[in-house]
């Protein structure tokens with residue numbers, strides 16, 4: 165079974181510019197790494213495995229190719245952990261208001 | 265076609281002319297000066313058209329809310345008789361959750377009218393979502409280019425949320441790593457697709473924001489019988505300040521003091537792969553705010569219609585910790601949970617209100633939506649993961665990229681004035697550097713004076729100090 169089949173929602177990866185193709189006026193930490201890109205869409209190939217060169221149809225119907233990077237890509241940003249530096253602020257200012 | 269970096273950049277002018285439908289050459293007066301109002305008026309929509317176009321997609325007409333509890337709290341720490349009234353314009357109520365809908369609405373409408381099949385925007389923030397949302401409504405395709413990841417593929421949570429939002433509106437999103445080559449990619453995509461460049465800096469964009477200043481002036485007038493004393497505006501690229509200030513004037517509110525506020529990120533380099541994830545704010549910060557004031561024409565169009573220095577009376581910074589604290593205040597005291605950008609100007613307003621008399625009115629001109637990735641808890645979790653110290657204390661001990669210090673008490677929120685004199689000086693110096701060898705005329709001096717909200721005398725003195733010869737008497 166391939167990692168992804170035709171029609172699956174996937175994410176591809178592309179190197180847009182290698183370090184030596186990037187402009188010279190960048191900070192060295194930026195200039196020393198490639199300029200990369202990730203795009204999501206639906207797999208056009210019949211089947212493909214991670215790392216294969218594939219074609220996708222993007223959400224607006226354009227065809228783009230790149231290396232298969234993820235199948236069913238998820239949004240994994242979240243609400244974070246509770247912050248003890250924040251949780252007491254509300255009651256503190258409430259008390260201050262009640263005093264006035 | 266040669267798609268190397270230098271080759272694409274050399275085709276810039278042609279690509280942009282096709283993609284904006286604007287011939288910028290028509291507005292050039294000299295190597296220094298251009299016809300700013302002429303360029304703004306090249307946007308052929310009447311004021312009624314503009315309002316109608318926004319209304320059609322549910323943009324604008326947001327509520328103006330008085331923050332009575334916050335004001336009360338400010339008064340409790342102010343001198344007797346002091347503590348101005350703080351109002352906020354709840355821009356989060358726009359379709360995609362921020363004032364950027366005003367900015368996108370007219371451009372997307374315009375693109376459709378001109379027959380473009382789609383729109384392209386380079387934005388890691390709310391503007392991308394606004395363009396995607398407007399495009400969905402108008403039946404156009406949208407491609408949004410975002411700077412999201414560092415070279416470890418670690419993404420700023422707020423920007424990851426923006427990817428999600430843009431994709432929720434059906435856009436094709438390019439998630440890129442850190443680098444100014446975002447512009448190069450934009451040119452390539454524009455050339456490849458023939459789509460419209462929904463730049464943040466074109467006339468239609470700024471005209472859309474004018475409705476915000478106009479509305480808030482009218483709302484205050486209707487409620488209070490007079491115009492606001494101060495408009496407090498979160499500032500980054502300058503569109504928010506420019507549009508709001510122009511709108512205030514359009515409504516007849518000529519004496520409102522226009523105040524810009526940015527989060528202090530001085531010391532962090534915006535194109536640095538390492539610094540990228542050492543900040544907790546992705547816009548409304550000094551990393552954009554200062555360079556865009558000292559040189560607005562650094563954007564994706566030849567001449568930028570967002571020119572903050574023309575309109576600002578005062579420019580302030582607040583710290584990251586102060587904005588997190590303020591976000592809590594707004595939620596807990598007013599029952600309004602909102603995102604970082606509006607809370608930046610609100611933090612500024614809390615400090616400013618202490619200087620004002622009780623009957624004076626300050627308007628914080630926006631809120632923005634909040635969500636996973638945008639909350640203080642997500643941002644602070646991320647900051648700690650990236651080695652930033654987080655603690656309560658005196659916000660003056662805040663160090664961008666190293667320590668976030670959340671105030672212990674509300675009276676510790678204290679704005680810093682950024683020296684406008686220095687900014688004006690750098691602006692003129694930059695103009696001279698770029699046009700080296702050209703001898704400025706009186707018309708140029710006039711332009712520089714208007715563009716920096718100073719005077720011909722000031723420009724002349726600055727040029728003298730810079731040892732620039734002018735052709736004024738010729």
Ligand SMILES: Cc1ncc(COP(=O)(O)O)c(C=O)c1O
Nearest residue numbers: 390499500501502503504547605
């Ligand atoms: C919600 C919000 N407020 C304020 C700003 C700052 O606006 P400007 O870049 O026009 O100065 C931005 C965008 O950068 C934003 O998204």
